[in-house]
Amino acid sequence: MAEQVIPTKKMPPGLQVENVDDRIMTLNVGPQHPGSGHMRIIVKIDGDYIVDADPDPGYVHRGEEKMAESRNYITNIPHLERPVIHDSCNILYPYILGVEDLVGIEVPERAKYVRVIAAELNRCIYIQYWLAIYGIFLGHSTMFMWPTGDRELLIDLMEKITGARVTHAYFIPGGVRNDVPANFEDVCLRQVNYFEKRIKEYADIFYDNPILKARTEDTGVLSREDAIRLGTTGSVLRASGVDYDLRIKEPYDVYDELDVHTNVLKEGDSYARSKIPWLDMLESCNIIRQALEKMPKSGSIRKKLKPNPKGRNDEVYHRVESGRGSAGCHIISREKPEPYRLKLSVSSFRNLIALPYLLKGEKLGNMPAVYWSLNYWPVEADR
């Protein structure tokens, strides 16, 4: 029997529903929604409860991987950092490691330390931006302004090192593009110490706030088994009690010479997921201080590269711990100046997979808290 369909024109003004008996309302959260980012979540709600959530990324797909096949290994650098311009050093890191592997080039010791410092500074810049948006998603406008303001300190520092505020394109195969300025060690240490003092104040206004705790604790709980089964990485995985940090498990460059601690929380709720990146920033400050101490005071900053280098006939996969989780890069080379195939394996897309599982059965008010606690960057997921 045909389903009775009520014509839209004769509907009285009021709530438009698909069927008279239908309790379910479908909401398009995004792409033009202040709580979505460059993506869409199709949310079905029954009253205040979410019965179904379907993330729909792809609005900012730029075809980075296809673009990489028609450019050589050096000209690939500036566009491959575009997916996450706030974390440009870390998203570029696996590609650079892979190209060095393919071309067969050794990196000077000083360049390795400069890379670690730049990567950790960039991680802090990214997390500050993420934290600001988390604050405004929960209606805490001060938490939006403070991190964006304090982030400027590190952006100024990165500008001194690389010459660019956001899109640095600093790492190149064989080292880094240019040397740090003359009094860099002192300036960096001072800025980082001040920055650490500032971010410790966030606990007072945000993390110890009773309303925030009541709102985010026990919401969107991701158990240890589910976190592993769904393939989440980074802060989401560590908030669920899995001690997995690539800087320790698979150390690259000079991370094995530094004393790196990871932060693991067992709860697996939105509060734990929002706290892990903040603890990561404090840890990054420690790593930067150690690297500044151990860094060779002088020496070469990059190995000279042949013009238009060709990779060997091989395929490599390297991954690093970015601000969001493991960022991997798979390069297939066919003895040409361009990569035959390049694949970015990004953590944002892996973390997004957990979203429908976490949102099901939650209240609508918890949606932004759960969604953004997944440490997700929409542009990175689309690449």
Add this chain to the structure above:
Amino acid sequence: MSVIAPKFRLGYFLKGIFDNAFWILTLVTLAGIPTIQIALFLIPLPVINGQLLTAYLAFTWLFNPTMQIPLIKALLYSDLFRIAAFPGFGFAALIAAGTIFVERKMLAKLQLRVGPFYCGKIEGILQLVADGLKLISKEIIIPAKADKPLFWAAPVLFVGTAAAFVALIPVAPGGWVVADLDVGLLAVFAVIGFFPIITILSAWSANSKFPFIGGIRALHQMVSFEIPLILSLLGVVILTGTLNLSEIVESQSSFPWIIFMPIGAIVFFITVLAELERIPFDLPEAESEIVAGWLTEFSGMIYGLVQLGSYLKLYAFAALFVIIFLGGWTGPVFWPPLDVELITEGIPIPNYVGDPILTVTTPGLPLLDKDPNEWVMQQQGELVYTSGQLLVSGVIWFVLKTVGVIFFILLPRGVFPRIRLDMLLHIGWYKLIGLSFVNIFIALGLVYAGVIGPGGIL
């Protein structure tokens, strides 16, 4: 480099003041005075000193020494002045505008930024004017499937209801209130009861999903917080035995009720935050969840009207807190005696023979006294304070207290995140209602123990 505000320079500051003064004078001359003259043709004018005031005579009389004071007094005590200017809509709108400016600057200082800075040249003082002009010049977009009459009516009704709330607020002794009702507090409850209806009507008439959810949330919030709001004020009603707001203020001449009713004051303050939809209770406008809640489909001046209404409401609620718990306009009278040049025809002096213009020392502006002879009676020792003195110092105390309460209403926006609907309802139904009953029992205990009330100690 990060953006740093330019340094303070005296030259720029003075230039800003002069520029503003120039434009104000120009606009008043070219637009303000003609508008007033045209308006004067349309309103009924009073008879002063046996002569009927006409629009042609208004400006002539204003500069005639013998007619100035009667003219201004006739204006001050007209109903139109009460409704439109003081203590009605104009006064409230002025405080609301100040509130918006203070909110933006205060929040900016709290969040390590500058806030409005360039517009008006002095600390962005004209930013509100610029925002208003922008809102007026915007196109009003109405959704195709909206119920148009209701959609248009809702913002107007919202401002109208807020203005009705303002009309019930007494700001100074001697009947300075638009509507002095014996059941003033009951009328306040009745007016507050209209807000959820207007909200849900406007949300439903937009025929859109996010406004609908926002409207339902607003309905939940306002209805469930109205009960503790009413109950928390009943303690004071039990102690004073009246519902008239002016009498409630006069009962606090020696001490404010917040000393005996701290629980009621706290409950009332929290419910005010919820009724005003301010953070942490801004669920109906929760940006990251439901775009802008029930305001989503509003654009242009419709949105501006709703914002104006909500800030008027904020002023009215802060004033209600001051009236009921902080003693309203009560406070030391400090308006000092001034040397004022008086015109004897303007102010009748009993049994006076001589020069019509004389300079005497009078307590305060005799312009504001209800009876022009009050300053003479005060010098003879028959009156302690003239009504003009009481008015000025009363208004100053009232505004100071109200601004203090408004500051505390604004402050949570910089400190707290938004709470969730179930937490909100839990707070409203379990905690606040229980606490307001505790408050009522305290009031009953005070009355029966003989502390306050007829034959009480205080």
